[in-house]
Amino acid sequence: MAKENKDKKIGFFRKLFKNFYPTYRYDKVENIPYSLIEKDNIKLIMIDMDNTIIDFNKREYSKEIKEWAERMNRNGIKLYILSNSIFGKQVRRIASELGMKYYYNAGKPFLKGFLTIQKNENIQKENILMIGDQVFTDIWGGNRFGVKTILVRPINASERMHTKFKRPIEKVILKRMNKKGAK
16 A cells, blocks of 8 residues: 555656656757747747846847747747736837737736737647746746747846746756656
């Protein structure tokens, strides 16, 4: 009986950790190849803003991000910033300059922003991808919503206090994922 309970506990934790595993991992957004987007038949990319496409401190994006966004747009991929930022003016500016639509104050990992974007764009979940730099907001939210996810490294190590607090826990999850064999 004791072994059975232990096995149930292990199964519970394996299942729990999987909620935080991204489908794919890349160092930077601009390293995500169009061939992956094409292979997975992605029509819509939801993408986090802070430390995913813009430097958290400088509040600007790189020319490589601009080129990546232009390449996706040229290939008919819809791009949508899905940000927890409460600064709508900033999100609007970045989205406009990169040719993206936006939804700010999203409250990820909660699903309202994901659902609103899907409803507005009328695209099936299997054709949607979420990209972000945080496991507990971007990846967990995307996984809960039922779409493919990509975790990228944060652009800048300087972050808000609540994000700094979560990073060591993320490392434990990612280390465990790496042991299981990541894509």
